[in-house]
Structure formats: structure tokens, C-alpha cells
Amino acid sequence: MLAPLREITRLIKQNFGVGGDTVADLAEQAKNEDVELLEALETDDSEMAKAAQEASVVKLVNQILVEAANERASDIHIETEEQGIRIRYRIDGLLQNQNLPPEINRFALAIVSRLKIMARLNIAEKRLPQDGRIKMKVQGREIDVRVSIIPMIHGEGIVMRLLDKGRMSFNLKNCGMLPDIYGTFKQVIDRPHGIVLVTGPTGSGKSTTLYSALNEIKDEVTKIITVEDPVEYNQAGISQIQTHAKIGLTFGHALRSILRHDPDVILVGEIRDKETAEMAIQASLTGHMVFSTLHTNDAPSAFTRMIDMGVEPFLVSSTVEGVMAQRLVRTICPDCKAEYVPDPDAVPLDFPGRTGSVKPAPDIAIQQGVVEMMGAAAANDGKLWKGMGCRACRQGGYRGRTGIHELLINNEVMKDLVVQRVNAGVVRLEALKAGMITLRQDGWRKVLNGTTTIDEVTRTTAGDIN
Numbered sequence: 124m125l126a127p128l129r130e131i132t133r134l135i136k137q138n139f140g141v142g143g144d145t146v147a148d149l150a151e152q153a154k155n156e157d158v159e160l161l162e163a164l165e166t167d168d169s170e171m172a173k174a175a176q177e178a179s180v181v182k183l184v185n186q187i188l189v190e191a192a193n194e195r196a197s198d199i200h201i202e203t204e205e206q207g208i209r210i211r212y213r214i215d216g217l218l219q220n221q222n223l224p225p226e227i228n229r230f231a232l233a234i235v236s237r238l239k240i241m242a243r244l245n246i247a248e249k250r251l252p253q254d255g256r257i258k259m260k261v262q263g264r265e266i267d268v269r270v271s272i273i274p275m276i277h278g279e280g281i282v283m284r285l286l287d288k289g290r291m292s293f294n295l296k297n298c299g300m301l302p303d304i305y306g307t308f309k310q311v312i313d314r315p316h317g318i319v320l321v322t323g324p325t326g327s328g329k330s331t332t333l334y335s336a337l338n339e340i341k342d343e344v345t346k347i348i349t350v351e352d353p354v355e356y357n358q359a360g361i362s363q364i365q366t367h368a369k370i371g372l373t374f375g376h377a378l379r380s381i382l383r384h385d386p387d388v389i390l391v392g393e394i395r396d397k398e399t400a401e402m403a404i405q406a407s408l409t410g411h412m413v414f415s416t417l418h419t420n421d422a423p424s425a426f427t428r429m430i431d432m433g434v435e436p437f438l439v440s441s442t443v444e445g446v447m448a449q450r451l452v453r454t455i456c457p458d459c460k461a462e463y464v465p466d467p468d469a470v471p472l473d474f475p476g477r478t479g480s481v482k483p484a485p486d487i488a489i490q491q492g493v494v495e496m497m498g499a500a501a502a503n504d505g506k507l508w509k510g511m512g513c514r515a516c517r518q519g520g521y522r523g524r525t526g527i528h529e530l531l532i533n534n535e536v537m538k539d540l541v542v543q544r545v546n547a548g549v550v551r552l553e554a555l556k557a558g559m560i561t562l563r564q565d566g567w568r569k570v571l572n573g574t575t576t577i578d579e580v581t582r583t584t585a586g587d588i589n
């Protein structure tokens with residue numbers, strides 16, 4: 124219904140008797156309720172608590188949280204520096220400064236106290252690190268916030284990790300795998316037993332890939348158990364265990380007990396030590412499919428990493444079926460995407476079609492994927508894409524992220540090599556012979572099809588051999 128503002132104001136005054144209250148004030152209140160806390164708060168009568176509960180502080184903190192959620196931030200960093208407070212959001216993997224009014228410094232202490240109250244922490248404790256959690260709803264979406272507070276020399280630093288449950292979807296089709304990699308990965312995760320590893324640094328999307336894989340194979344006849352540290356997303360139809368190192372419930376310990384729960388598929392958050400590695404191998408040898416992650420840069424290094432932990436090479440070679448290395452690259456903003464011709468000197472030597480660059484590793488027939496890439500490069504006629512910057516991407520030219528992948532499928536030749544304890548480079552050559560597309564090559568494929576840019580691939584694969 125349409126009605127003039129004057130009329131609405133008159134009726135509100137008449138019916139609610141709010142006297143001085145204006146429509147604008149009411150609108151402000153409604154905005155405040157954008158953040159709905161899902162757990163009751165406890166406060167005391169101290170001055171600190173009172174300052175933290177002042178309406179303006181509550182509103183300010185809510186705005187910080189709402190803004191972060193709207194910007195799809197994964198983390199909020201609140202840092203106290205000599206000059207005052209600084210707030211940065213991590214969006215698509217990179218930190219971005221937030222502009223703040225200078226008056227915010229007056230509220231610095233109260234903001235910290237307010238966040239401590241929301242996370243149910245001790246607001247009087249300012250000398251020791253504290254960890255807490257905020258469960259809230261922002262505009263109807265349920266968001267879990269993990270809060271970490273550490274005292275720094277200029278005051279307490281706060282980092283909040285936002286887990287936006289409403290936005291998470293664990294669908295293998297949305298992980299950004301190109302059809303060849305998707306198809307092969309799907310085949311390997313459907314096997315009845317063995318180990319599948321996903322590798323990459325923190326924040327490379329390993330958990331998302333694994334949860335998506337579990338969702339893909341989840342059905343009524345399959346029992347899936349996970350051991351995680353911590354459990355970040357509750358998954359329907361999957362039994363999840365949270366490790367608890369203080370009382371000795373480690374990955375290895377939990378794995379030992381899990382087998383008595385008769386699972387078909389097991390997810391171990393991470394293989395960090397010999398005990399976990401051996402239990403994972405044991406599980407796979409007794410007919411279970413085991414998924415886990417490792418911290419290595421590329422896929423072939425997964426074998427040597429496990430052997431370095433002290434596991435027998437023949438056990439590693441006979442159980443690890445596939446290894447997926449991955450990174451997340453930012454995707455070009457669809458609203459301001461435009462063609463351009465890159466400066467030839469800015470194009471990396473291993474980029475397909477780069478003049479004077481064709482240098483497949485010696486003795487290797489060029490992988491089928493690379494042949495297709497050269498074709499795509501020729502078809503593009505030297506043109507690539509980038510974001511020019513617009514409001515939707517905050518002038519950055521990127522919006523959202525997708526994966527680039529390197530999928531190694533173990534074969535008889537590689538198994539022999541692993542048993543001989545060769546270095547990762549030798550396994551890598553063999554994998555390339557078998558047709559493996561490397562991380563960088565997969566990245567170039569996504570540059571050529573206009574998903575991302577050379578800069579993104581170079582940034583996320585720096586330090587990898589091409």
C-alpha cells in the first residue's frame with residue numbers, strides 16, 4: 124500500500140503514543156534488528172559493561188557485522204594501533220580496509236567489550252588471549268562467528284571468522300572443476316576403498332571440496348563419519364566428531380574408535396602425523412574410503428610427505444588413489460568484464476601461446492589438456508579478459524572465487540616409483556606423462572575461458588614449478 128509519509132507519521136504517533144519518535148527513528152531501530160543474537164547474553168553492572176551496552180555502541184558493532192556479511196567477508200580484523208582503531212574485512216581471500224569515521228576511536232574500548240559480551244567472554248580480562256563464539260542471524264541468514272581476542276601492545280586485537288551457513292553450498296559442480304577433472308575426480312571418489320587426499324595451503328578451499336565430495340556420495344546405504352578440528356559446518360546425514368586434544372581425542376584416537384561404528388566412508392580433517400596416517404591407511408586397507416587433507420603445495424608431494432612422516436612407502440603407494448592439489452583464484456567481476464590484449468612481456472613464459480615459450484618438459488608428450496589450451500589461445504587471438512572496476516566489485520575488478528585444480532591419479536608406474544622412495548619431481552614427471560594437468564595449466568585454462576586473470580593464477584601459484 125502506498126501512503127504519504129505525513130499520514131504514516133501521524134498514525135504512528137496516534138497509535139503508539141511515541142510522542143517525539145519519528146519514522147526515521149523507527150526505521151533506525153528496525154535496521155538495528157538486522158542482527159539477531161541466537162543466545163542470551165549475560166552482563167554485569169560494571170562501568171565497562173554499561174559502556175558496551177550503550178545503544179550507539181551496540182548499533183556500531185551491529186553495523187560492522189552486517190556490513191561484513193553483506194560484503195561476503197570471511198573475516199573481520201579489528202586492530203588497535205598507535206593512531207587508533209583499524210577495521211579490515213577479508214573478501215575473496217584478500218584484506219580490504221574499511222573507511223571509518225575518526226570518532227570511532229572514542230568507542231574503541233567499548234567495541235571490544237561489546238564483542239566480548241556477545242562472544243560470552245570475560246570482559247575484565249585484558250591480558251590473556253580469549254576465544255569465543257557468536258551465533259547470530261543477519262537479515263534472516265544464520266551466521267556463526269568465531270571470535271579470537273589477543274592482547275597486543277596498543278590494545279586488544281580481534282579477529283572474527285564468519286561462517287555464513289546460508290551462503291554455503293557444498294556441491295561438487297560448484298567447485299570450479301573443468302569437465303575433465305570433474306569426471307575423473309567423481310570416478311575416484313566413487314571407489315569402494317582407498318585414500319583420496321586434497322592438498323593446498325590454509326584457505327585454499329580444501330574443506331569445501333571434501334564436503335562437496337561427501338555430499339556427492341551421500342545416500343541412505345552409505346555411512347559417513349568425519350573427524351574434524353573444528354567441526355565448521357553441520358552436515359545432515361553425516362556423523363561428525365569434533366577432536367578434543369586436551370583430553371586426548373586426537374585425529375588418530377578418534378579414527379581408531381570410528382572403525383567400530385562400521386562406516387563406509389571416513390573423512391579425517393587433516394593427516395598431520397604418523398599415527399593418523401597409519402590409521403587412515405589401516406582403514407582403507409580394511410575396505411573403507413578415506414578422505415583427508417595434507418599441507419603440500421602440489422599433488423605429487425603428497426606421497427613424499429606421508430613417507431617423511433614415517434609411513435612405509437609401500438603402504439602409501441598401495442592405498443592413495445588420488446591427490447587433488449588446489450588453490451582459490453578470484454573470478455572476474457561479471458558486471459565490468461572486458462576484453463583486452465595483454466602486454467606480451469607481462470605474460471608468463473609458460474602461458475600457452477606465449478611466443479618463444481613452447482617448452483613442454485623433455486620426454487613428455489604434451490598432455491591432451493595442453494593441446495586444447497593451445498587451441499583456445501589461438502582462438503582468442505591474443506585477447507584475454509579483466510574486470511575494469513565497478514560498484515559491484517568495489518572497483519577491484521573481481522567478485523567471488525573459484526578453484527584451480529591439479530588431479531593426480533595413482534597408477535602402477537607411480538606406485539613403483541613411490542616404493543623406491545624417489546623424490547616428488549620424479550613422480551610429477553610420471554604424472555604429467557599420464558596426462559595430469561598442473562595447477563598452473565588449469566589456471567591458464569581458466570584465464571583463456573575468461574574466468575580469471577593471469578595475475579590471479581600467478582599470485583596463487585607463486586613458488587610452484589609450472
Ligand SMILES: [Zn+2]
Nearest residue numbers: 456459513516
Ligand atoms: Zn565490477
